[in-house]
Amino acid sequence: MRAQTPVVEGDFMGNLGVPNIAGHEAGRKTYTLFKYNDVMAVLRDADTYTSGFIAAGLGAFMDGLILTGMDGEQHKKMRTLLHPVFMPKVVNTWRGSKMEPIVREEYMKPLAPEGKANLMDFALHFPVRLIYSLIGFPDDEPESIQQYASWALDILAGPQVKPEDAAEAKARALSASESLYKAVRERVAQVRAKGELGGDLISRLIEAEYEGKLLDDHEIATFVRSLLPAAGETTTRTFGTAMTLLLERPELLARVREDRNLVSSLIDEAVRYEPVATFKVRQAARDVEIRGVSIPKGSMVQCIVSSANRDEEVFERADEFDIDRKSKPSFGFGFGPHVCIGQFIAKIELSVAINGVLDYMPGIRFDPDYPAPVIRGAQLRGPDSLHVVWDK
């Protein structure tokens, strides 16, 4: 497609069977883009290529402060207000105070004597556990941690392709989303009432201010609630993908084990080579033309991130997984005004998890009793299972 038809009319992902969960009506004109420069130009220009339709689609699950579906001034103001809370200066303080102790004490130490595991079990749980702690919920209440994890999973399972599963899943997702909202709101009220702000997300969101604007309890609660689904499955799958790519390459594994500075290049290259979210959709706010193709106002514009990230005009040997390649932006965390606000959190979580595995699982390799993991999926990619063994 990149070589011959880089811009085509048609719902490319829909034709691959990917459901239309973004809220746009089926049948609306759709155009699909495959080249790096085109995808970059669209994601960069949020005035011409808007996201408001996403809020309509997600609205059923979560009304309120949903950044991903905001446009224009409203999005700019909110991003500016939230930005400082998600910057490395803040996020780095959580590495040693929360992320490393949780991953090591609660997951790695108990697992180490086993000598074997399906690492996707760990991958499913640690991102929700970490975000729960960063939000500022107490770490000494195991039942409520379990409860949050199960709410997060119910919300993620909300949109279903099969009509027979859809109603029940939607009802469960809605109820989980409401319960989560209530729990977060109570916590916000508690923190405000105590007047003792800590270093956690809720405290920092209470303090966040831009042009005299502060967030109210409803805004904080809806925003924080939206983080669980945004931070969960994406991190789970990226961990699975990065570990699979690493374990497939024993020489690289040995290098990374010896030189942990390479972990961040491993993560960046995994996110380029096998992005979890294969595409991003925008809506044209006016008539536009891309590479000679006219795209009328109101059309959906589908950006194929997995293709753009492998564009041979931009990346040499684009189909090779090479953690030593010169760093260039790719779109696994999005790009432009809507770029993932949680990317520094995600990268540190992934680094802590990968370092934990390398430290506690010496000689880690694929379990020969199971088929090797396969990174698959048209919409959200990653391995389904990741069976490994290590030297006890």
Ligand code: HEM
């Ligand atoms: C490896 C893990 C992650 C991946 C691959 C990922 C990917 C993405 C992508 C591709 C977008 C852009 C959406 C768009 O352009 O419409 C995005 C946005 C966002 N992400 Fe992430 N994300 C990850 C982890 C996280 C985490 C840990 C958090 C929160 C702590 C988070 C919170 C958000 C939010 C709030 C947005 C919306 C930003 C906006 O629209 O302004 N994400 N993410």
